[in-house]
Amino acid sequence: MTTTGEDTGEAGEVHARASAGAAGAAGAAGGLWWWARRRGAVFDGALAVVSALECAAEGIPFARDAGIPVAAGVVFGLAAGATLLVRRRWPIAVVLVAIAITPAQMGFLLGLVGLYTLAASELPRRIIGSLACMSLMGTAIVTFVKVRQDARSGTVDLGDWFVPFASIATAVGLTLPPVLLGLYVGARRRLMESLRERADSLERELQLLAERAEERAEWARGEERTRIAREMHDVVAHRVSLMVVHAAALQAVARKDPEKAVKNAALVGDMGRQALTELREMLGVLRSGEGGSAAGGTGGSAAGRTGASVPPLAAVGAAAAAAATRAAAEGALEGPALAALDELVGQSAAAGMVVALSIEGEVRLYAREIEQTAYRVVQEALTNVHKHAAGAKTHVRLAHRSAEIAMQVENEPPPELPAVSLVRLPSGGNGLVGMKERVVGLGGVFVSGPTDAGGFRVSAVIPAG
Template sequence: MTTTGEDHAPARGGPWWWDRRRGAVLDVSLGAVSALECAAEGVPFARDAGVPLAVGVVFGLLAGSVLVVRRKWPIAVVLVTIAVTPAEMGVLMGVVGLYTLAASELPRRIIGSLAGMSLLGNLVVTFVRLGQDSTQKALQFGDWLLPFASVTMSLGATAPPLLLGLYVGQRRRLMESLRERADSLERELQLLAERAEERAEWARSEERTRIAREMHDVVAHRVSLMVVHAAALQAVARKDPEKAVRNAALVGDMGRQALTELREMLGVLRSGGEGARAERAAVPLAAVGVAAAAAASRAVEDGEASSEGPSLSELDELVGQSAAAGMVVDLSVEGEERPYAAEVESTAFRVVQEALTNVHKHAAGAKTYVRLAHRVSEIAMQVENEPPPEVSAESSARLPSGGNGLVGMKERVSALGGVFVSGPTDAGGFRVSAVIPAS
């Protein structure tokens, strides 16, 4: 794991313009050595120039100490070096100054111009000095040897620090670029991890919503019918024992059906949870967010694939159960029946089931009309009940309502791109309508 860009920024712990104390110590040390060198070289300069030695020494100290500001003003250091080149002083200052200039962020044209001036100055001074030495010592040089020696010595004093500075500066910029790219990649990875965690949370939320809808549909409908039959059983237990036995058998059948559906649903949840835990244990920590999203999404897909849910072929049985509970239900089917996708049939069945459950809860004994229409590109369903009759003491069965049935139906239909409408009728009843695309 890389650190952030703020961690890479150098901590300014040095005085003035230095970022670090060791940089300040290095520059001051180099400045002191350069000042001593220039002071020593100022002695022969003062003799040749005919000035007092003290003037030459002070001049050398002042010129050599300029190397202290090489990081702040590298151009000034190089200009001073060029200025003192005729005095034959400042060798260390020239080498370090050119290196610092080449390694800086200054434009290449400025670096090239100053390097050319330094080379030209060294070339002229070297040529003159070699010519004077050859005259004084009566040395004989060929026509080509003196210029060649001057050029070679000038390049030797200028090219190495310049090339080294260019290399170090380029490498420094490359490292900074790589560091910035690493920081950018880390930020992108963090962003991807956050998005993966958001997707995982969304998948978990969708799974919880789906489970809540399934549990509501299974429990609410079956238990509502069981309560209705239990109330009827209590009312006719003494008057009609045979009918009481039939109602008791119906209650038992519905209870077993509810338990079977709940057991199947819990089995899907258990297997999906174990698969998700196994996958999370097999991936590294850095990929937990992505694996969580994938596992949660697969859990939803596996749950839908393992338990396709009810189909429209079970609609007659559903209506028959409500009729057995004492509800008058009129079922009508229009159009040619054909198979649909599993989620379409399951949603259509659950809408009718929940609508009949609401009739049991809020309009017990009311006549109900269930209409199903198979159209070219969609399937439509409508469940409408008449106003409920006066509730008798024999058939009263108070059924609690959480108010989530209509919300769950609308969510199911909207998830498939359909339209859901519900509300009271002018006659005092209630109507639930839904249209779902066939594909």
């Protein structure tokens, strides 16, 4: 059976690629030449020595039958058997040499190992099948001729059926087992490589999930810190601002009007107690979250003691636990509602501000986040009036609409007061930013800025859905 030039060219190209890959792998692993490991080179060297000795021994009767010097037959056998050394890089060459020396009844080990290596390689199946058929036909023909010669010479006295049977059986026995074994080993090797690649890919995906979970957890922690800072700012800034205003008024009237001084002192005490109550509520929520953090720290310490790193799925679980803790914290901080808006305006009026509250539309209940945000916007706007426009007349408007709730706090220009009577309150510059973050976070619109009359206006619209 012969092969076409196309098959030969394809075999050479595939074989070159396989050889280059094997050489690269060997260089990366620190092996010798095209062997990935040194023990592979030693094993192939041992096989080549055994094959060369076998072919050399079989070369002696071949030289006698062919009428050539025995030394030439031995050298020929040594050279042919030694080609087994390159079976991993050039398996096609090894099989072709084995087929070529088949008529000389040499190279049985060379043929077996060559066919096995060829079948286990990455070469196309049609090339493997073609070379296997060539080896099968060559072995069958040589066996047929040898057995027939022995039968005619009287060495073997059997029926006519024995000659073809012996030739076919010998050819199949020397060709089919190594080819099938090579195909099985090659398929198993490819399967193991595929499983290894899938395992590596899965490990990379889990690592990526762990990194993303850590990023989400870090983002959630940042959001939680921002939310808590916003709550602390709203509570402290408003209450303490009113306390400072009342304390200044108390200082001014302490000697002139003791009754008013007592009233202002009571207001200062009420403001302080309310501020402390709200701060205790927030700090209590933070302390309740420390239990989960401590548990997480204990788990981390245990992992450190065992010397194992936290697995990616544990990181995802930690992120979920953090989210649950965050949700519980948000639920615990109920915060103020629009029902307390009258009290808020009354506190500002008690501090000396001329403030008017007007409500339009049908009053109804909203989600907790909406009511809390609307309350905080009005509260922070009134605080800014205390800080920057003391004594200015202020208008607070609240409108309940079908699909939204709107609020506006506008103050007129502050009156000209003596510099001695002004109470300077510190400002961190985060009030307007915090209000805008709250409103935009709920899908609303926030606008603030000076008015044409010289005052300041804060407006917000929040969807009611």
